Structures are given as structure tokens and as C-alpha cells.
Amino acid sequence: MAFDFIDRAAPAAAFVTACVLAPACGDSPQVSGEGPSMDLDAPTHSLPGGASFEALSARGTFTVVLEPEGGGVPLNEPFAMRVHVIDTATGEPLEGADAVTLDARMPIHGHGMLRDVELVESEGDGYRAEGLLLHMVGPWEFHVDVQRGPLLERAQVEYELTL
Amino acid sequence: MSGARTILTAAVLTGAAAAGGCWQGSPAADVGAPSSLAVELSEGMRRALLRHSPLPPPPPDPTNRHADDPAAAHLGRFLFFDERLSGNGRVSCATCHDARHEFTDGLTLAEGVGTGRRHTPSLWNVAHHRWLTWDGRADSLWMQALDPLEDPIEMGGNRADVARLVLEDDELRGAYESVFGALPGGLEEAASSPARPARRGEEDPPASVARWASLEPAQRAALDEVFVNLAKAIAAYQRTLLRGDAPFDRFVESLRSGDGDGLAALSPDAQRGMALFFGRANCVLCHSGPNFSDGEFHNNALPTLHGGEPVDAGRYDGAGVVKASPFNAAGRHSDAPDGEAAAAIRSLRRSSEAWGEFRTPSLRNLEGRAPFMHQGQLQDLAAVLEFYSDMAGTTVRGHHQEQFLQPLRLHEREKADLRAFLSALNGAPAAPELLEPPTSPRFAPSEGRLRPR
Incomplete structure (x- = not known):
């Protein structure tokens, strides 16, 4: 089952957070510029096979678990992820979703992917998200929105993509 | 050791x-x-x-089954320099993409039949880009090669005249048919006088547009077939520009x-x-990967060439063009309409946040490529570094732009160091025969495959 994609603006708070988190390195005598610099020596998010990252939704209704296929998120190459939406109350896959969408945003740059991500439901195994591509290093946010009836709730997963 | x-x-x-x-x-x-x-x-x-070296061979292009055919590349090299493809007979691809000027022209804005609105990008390593031109209005080299042929400002030609040239030049026809097979039936009548589709937003279109509208579908298909095949040959040549x-x-x-x-x-x-x-200068954020370009689009708030606010929508327009074009990777002229590139075009989103964005240029082989940026508005590398150092003259608009950009406040020594590093990205020269047309469009197998030295 495929779901249509809905684009949403990244919350302003996320931008502020990302700015604060970006490390201000490089205050050597040779440099004098303003602004943050990326940390090349930050822990890499190259995940071992089967590893995942997750986040609780805004109202706590569900938890989203993201599993990049191949064990990690590549820089500037297409990739796919498994997306699991788990009901907080039961610990089982969330039931009754009318639509589930996924987007990836880069608040510090004010943009995200310019691609619609297709989510294909797998019986008993969540969804497979295809066509993702993160073209820059730095802080990204995966937004998973679940619509159930008149309600729409988001789980937001932060992810630092490194070189 | x-x-x-x-x-x-x-x-x-x-x-x-x-x-x-x-x-x-x-x-x-x-x-x-x-x-x-x-x-x-x-x-x-x-x-x-x-992760930034070596630069691997260009990715394959399954949308063009002739992409790596030496005979197609040879024909494409002949066509690339052939001024007969233009409406006035005086402009070729090489007029703007001048091999003597690193496949650009040294001018601020491109000069073809008329003056363009953007600077001519270099073609070195162009096969590494997933989107072509400053705004990504093409998703393959062959798709990109089509548009300038009919653009009234660039070459001002039309696909019927191009097809007639192939019909009437025995040597060119022979080269074409040796690569692509026999010319389609009914081409003679279809190509008997100028014909091309109307261009987006075109006012006062020429008679060739009305003639195109009068053609039978089969006649249009025949003209399109030849037009596309010639572009695929040009693309095969451009893939060798490494x-x-x-x-x-x-x-x-x-x-x-x-x-x-x-x-x-x-x-x-x-x-x-x-x-x-x-490190601190963060150039690698956009100029990432072995080709020193992320291949995507950014709005760096550059000053405009003539001052004032920018009016070029850049990627916002380009995304719409490539998605709607019958010549994209998912279209009927593609040799892989269900491949990865086709999936990318189907999922491409045209969003207002792309307004004013332009493709990140590769920083390999910058030598001799000035001026820089999409309008050629920065005259040399020193001006580019000066801009990123103080960001003077930035434009502010009600659209997306990179919020991350801040003045780098580079010392003079740092600017000199960055220039020295960028100079170290100039690759060894390509084979000299890449830089000039062959004497004949016919390929002799003894000529072998064109590759950099």
C-alpha cells in the first residue's frame, strides 16, 4: 500500500536546537570567521546491520523505529529504510492509520529532500520507505506523520550525517 | 616505505x-x-x-544504450563542433563550450545566436552530475543536449532541419545508421521544412511551430527519433570529457x-x-564527494549581475521542466524508463523552497573557467573567496536560501591557501583529440575509445 507524501515546514524550535548543537570548533590563531563548523570526528552514525534509531511521537501515542537498509545512511546516495510504527499502549504495530508519510528535513539549511518518499506497507513488518537521498552532511530530521481520522501526529527523529 | x-x-x-x-x-x-x-x-x-579521491569513472547511463559506444561518441564529437545544427549555421555546441576555454567560454553570459541569461558551465566531468545545467532541467546528458539546439537564444535550430541535414549529408547519414540503424520511414517528408514544438512561454512563435502542429503523429515521432539519437551521440562524446x-x-x-x-x-x-x-570554511558541505559537488541545488544569496533582486527561479523552474518533459528518464525515448533515474524523476518534488537555487559546480579543474557562478557575476576565484569571506552584496528574498551561510572572515593568507588547494584539484590534461572535431563522422575502430591520458 502506498501513501501520498505531505510536505511540512520544519518547526522553528528544531532550527534553534540544531544551531546550538553545532560545535564551534577552530578558534586557532589562523582562523577568525564566524559560525559553526561541522565535527568530522563526531561519532559516525554508520549503523551495524540491524541497528535502528527511534523517537516517540509528539503526543506519545506511538514510537517510530527507523532501520536503514544496509546498516547505515549513505551520503548523497539513494537508500531505503524500514519504518515501524509501534503503539505505545500495546507494544504492537499501530492500527487504524489512514496515512503514514516520511520526509527528511535539514532545518539548519532551511531545506530537505526534494523527493517524495514512497512508503510501501509490508504485512506485519511495517513499511519500506524508498527513494530517500540525503545530499549534505550535518543535522537532519526524519519526520514520520501518522494520520488517523481527523488527527495527525508526528514523530521526529534527529540524525547527524557525517562524512 | x-x-x-x-x-x-x-x-x-x-x-x-x-x-x-x-x-x-x-x-x-x-x-x-x-x-x-x-x-x-x-x-x-x-x-x-x-572519501574524496579518487574520482571513479562516471556512473553508467542506462537511459542511453549508446552512452559508452565509441562509434556513438565519435559521431557525437563530430556533431558537437558542427555549426550546421544551428539556425544561422554559425553556432555549435563548441561555440559556448569551447574546448580552448575548458569547455566554457570565458564570458559572463553565454553568447550563442543571442545572449543568454546564464553563464556557460564547463563540461569537464559533466557525466558525474545527476542533474544537468544550472537548474537541473535535464536528468541525462542526452536530454540536456536537445534543448540548446532549438532554443532561439542558443542555437536557434529545429529538429526537422537537423534531420534533413542527416538525410542530405551522405557521410553523416552513414555514421548515423551505423550506430542507430536505418533512418525512420517517412522522414523525408517530415523534414522537408523547419518544424519544432512551441517553447514554454514563447511569444510570436516562428512558422516552424505551426508546421510542427500540422504534422501527423508518425511524422513527429520520426523527427523525434532522429533528434534524440543525435543527442545520445553527443552525450556519448560528453561522457568522455574527463x-x-x-x-x-x-x-x-x-x-x-x-x-x-x-x-x-x-x-x-x-x-x-x-x-x-x-574544516572551518565548510566548503565541503556542498562541494562534497570525489567530484567536489553534491550534484544538488543551493541558494547562496549571491549578488546579481546587474544588481537588484534576483528574478531567475533556478531549480524551481528546472524541476518543473524536467518532470514534465517527454525526454526525461521515465519517458518513451529513455532506454531505461523503469530504471533508477526514472524513479528519481517520478519522485522529484517541485517545491517553492527550490526557488533561486542553482546546482553546485564541481571544483575540479577550475583553472581557466572564470568567471564563476550561474550569471558569471564573480570574475575570478579571488572574487569568489572574497564573497564567502565577507558576503558583501548578498541578496535577500522571500524564498529559501542557505541559512547556514555566514561570513568566513578569511585572512589573506587563508584565501591564498584555499586558492592553492583549489589549484591542486586541476587534473591531468585530457587526450588532445577530445578537444577538436574528427575529420569525418564515420568511426574507424582503430581510433579506439577516447579517454583521458
């Missing part, structure tokens, strides 16, 4: 410890650093450098192998520039 490897490894470890989690290199004044390593490299920096290894590649190879001899390929100035590039 075990001694050199030991020294280098020690220097790397020292750098990693000294960097304290910051990712730029710093001057290697410590005892134990080899003289050819002017900066200390943290482990993260070293990992980043290894340069050899640069000093930076020899430096990285030395890091990879542990053989310290190649470290001297980068001067101390260039190494400091490299540390800035991957």
Missing part, C-alpha cells in the same frame, strides 16, 4: 589527539611530523579525505597507501587550504 608509514601514522594520531574533536587540520609544527605534511590530520579529516588525476588525488593515494612520497603533491599552502576547505 615502512618508515614513512610509521611517521605518517604518528602524525595522524597526533593530529587526532590535538584536534580534540574538531575536524579541521592545524599546522603540523609538532616534532615528528614529516616535512611533506604541513597540517595535522585528525582521524575524521583523514576519513573525509579518503581529466586525469590531480595533485590532490596523489596526496590522498599516499595517505591511503601509507607511502609518504605522494604527500609532497600538495604544497604546504595547499594542505592548509585543504584543512580549511574540509
Whole structure:
């Protein structure tokens, strides 16, 4: 089952957070510029096979678990992820979703992917998200929105993509 | 070279410890650093450098089954320099993409039949880009080659005249048919007088547009077939526009192998520039990967050529054009309409946040490519660095732009170091025969495949 994609603006708070988190390195005598610099020596998010990252939704209704296929998120190459939406109350896959969408945003740059991500439901195994591509290093946010009836709730997963 | 490897490894470890989690290199004044390593490299920096070299061969283009056919590339090279393809008979692809000027023209704005609104991008390593032109209005080299042929400002031709040229030039026809097979039936009548579709927003279209509208579908299909095939030949030639290894590649190879001899390929100035590039200056955020371009689109709030607010929608327009075109990777002229490129075009989103964005240019082979940026508004590399240093004259608009950009406040020495590093990205010259047309469009197998030296 495929779901249509809905684009949403990244919350302003996320931008502020990302700015604060970006490390201000490089205050050597040779440099004098303003602004943050990326940390090349930050822990890499190259995940071992089967590893995942997750986040609780805004109202706590569900938890989203993201599993990049191949064990990690590549820089500037297409990739796919498994997306699991788990009901907080039961610990089982969330039931009754009318639509589930996924987007990836880069608040510090004010943009995200310019691609619609297709989510294909797998019986008993969540969804497979295809066509993702993160073209820059730095802080990204995966937004998973679940619509159930008149309600729409988001789980937001932060992810630092490194070189 | 075990001694050199030991020294280098020690220097790397020292750098990693000294960097304290910051990712730029710093001057290697410590005892134990080899003289050819002017900066200390943290482990993260070293990992980043290894990811930027070597530049692999271009990715395959399954949308063009002739992409790597030497005979098609030979024909394409002939066509690339052929002024007969233009409406006035005086403009070829090479007029703007001049091989003597690094496949650009040295001009601010392109000069074809008329004056364009953008600067001519260089074609070196162009096969590495997933989107073509400044705004990505094409998703393959062959799709890109089609538009300038009929653009009234660029070459001002039309697909019927191009087809007639193939019909009437026996040598060209022979070369065409040896690559693509027999010309389609009914082409003579279809190509008997100028014909092309109307262009988007075109006012007062020429008679060729009305004639196109009067043609039967089969006649249009015949003209399209020849038009596309010629573009696929030109694309096959453009895929060969590759340069050899640069000093930076020899430096990285030395890091990879542990053989310290190649470290001297980068001067101390260039190494400091490299540390800035991957470090505080954050150039690598957009100029990432072995081609030093993320291949995507950004709005860096550049000043406009003539002052005032920008009016070029850039990627916002380009995304709409490529998605709607019958010549994209998912279209009927593609040789892989269900492939990865087709999936990318189907999922491409045209969003207002792309307004004013332009494709990140590759920083390999910058030498001789000035002026820079999509309007050629920065006359040389010094002007580019000056802009990113103080960001004077930035434009502000009600659309998306990179919020991350801040003035780098570069010292003069830092600017010189960055220029030295960028110079170290100039690759070895390409084979000289790439730079001029063959005497005949017919391919002789003894000529072999065109590749950089």
C-alpha cells in the first residue's frame, strides 16, 4: 500500500536546537570567521546491520523505529529504510492509520529532500520507505506523520550525517 | 616505505589527539611530523579525505544504450563542433563550450545566436552530475543536449532541419545508421521544412511551430527519433570529457597507501587550504564527494549581475521542466524508463523552497573557467573567496536560501591557501583529440575509445 507524501515546514524550535548543537570548533590563531563548523570526528552514525534509531511521537501515542537498509545512511546516495510504527499502549504495530508519510528535513539549511518518499506497507513488518537521498552532511530530521481520522501526529527523529 | 608509514601514522594520531574533536587540520609544527605534511590530520579529516579521491569513472547511463559506444561518441564529437545544427549555421555546441576555454567560454553570459541569461558551465566531468545545467532541467546528458539546439537564444535550430541535414549529408547519414540503424520511414517528408514544438512561454512563435502542429503523429515521432539519437551521440562524446588525476588525488593515494612520497603533491599552502576547505570554511558541505559537488541545488544569496533582486527561479523552474518533459528518464525515448533515474524523476518534488537555487559546480579543474557562478557575476576565484569571506552584496528574498551561510572572515593568507588547494584539484590534461572535431563522422575502430591520458 502506498501513501501520498505531505510536505511540512520544519518547526522553528528544531532550527534553534540544531544551531546550538553545532560545535564551534577552530578558534586557532589562523582562523577568525564566524559560525559553526561541522565535527568530522563526531561519532559516525554508520549503523551495524540491524541497528535502528527511534523517537516517540509528539503526543506519545506511538514510537517510530527507523532501520536503514544496509546498516547505515549513505551520503548523497539513494537508500531505503524500514519504518515501524509501534503503539505505545500495546507494544504492537499501530492500527487504524489512514496515512503514514516520511520526509527528511535539514532545518539548519532551511531545506530537505526534494523527493517524495514512497512508503510501501509490508504485512506485519511495517513499511519500506524508498527513494530517500540525503545530499549534505550535518543535522537532519526524519519526520514520520501518522494520520488517523481527523488527527495527525508526528514523530521526529534527529540524525547527524557525517562524512 | 615502512618508515614513512610509521611517521605518517604518528602524525595522524597526533593530529587526532590535538584536534580534540574538531575536524579541521592545524599546522603540523609538532616534532615528528614529516616535512611533506604541513597540517595535522585528525582521524575524521583523514576519513573525509579518503572519501574524496579518487574520482571513479562516471556512473553508467542506462537511459542511453549508446552512452559508452565509441562509434556513438565519435559521431557525437563530430556533431558537437558542427555549426550546421544551428539556425544561422554559425553556432555549435563548441561555440559556448569551447574546448580552448575548458569547455566554457570565458564570458559572463553565454553568447550563442543571442545572449543568454546564464553563464556557460564547463563540461569537464559533466557525466558525474545527476542533474544537468544550472537548474537541473535535464536528468541525462542526452536530454540536456536537445534543448540548446532549438532554443532561439542558443542555437536557434529545429529538429526537422537537423534531420534533413542527416538525410542530405551522405557521410553523416552513414555514421548515423551505423550506430542507430536505418533512418525512420517517412522522414523525408517530415523534414522537408523547419518544424519544432512551441517553447514554454514563447511569444510570436516562428512558422516552424505551426508546421510542427500540422504534422501527423508518425511524422513527429520520426523527427523525434532522429533528434534524440543525435543527442545520445553527443552525450556519448560528453561522457568522455574527463581529466586525469590531480595533485590532490596523489596526496590522498599516499595517505591511503601509507607511502609518504605522494604527500609532497600538495604544497604546504595547499594542505592548509585543504584543512580549511574540509574544516572551518565548510566548503565541503556542498562541494562534497570525489567530484567536489553534491550534484544538488543551493541558494547562496549571491549578488546579481546587474544588481537588484534576483528574478531567475533556478531549480524551481528546472524541476518543473524536467518532470514534465517527454525526454526525461521515465519517458518513451529513455532506454531505461523503469530504471533508477526514472524513479528519481517520478519522485522529484517541485517545491517553492527550490526557488533561486542553482546546482553546485564541481571544483575540479577550475583553472581557466572564470568567471564563476550561474550569471558569471564573480570574475575570478579571488572574487569568489572574497564573497564567502565577507558576503558583501548578498541578496535577500522571500524564498529559501542557505541559512547556514555566514561570513568566513578569511585572512589573506587563508584565501591564498584555499586558492592553492583549489589549484591542486586541476587534473591531468585530457587526450588532445577530445578537444577538436574528427575529420569525418564515420568511426574507424582503430581510433579506439577516447579517454583521458
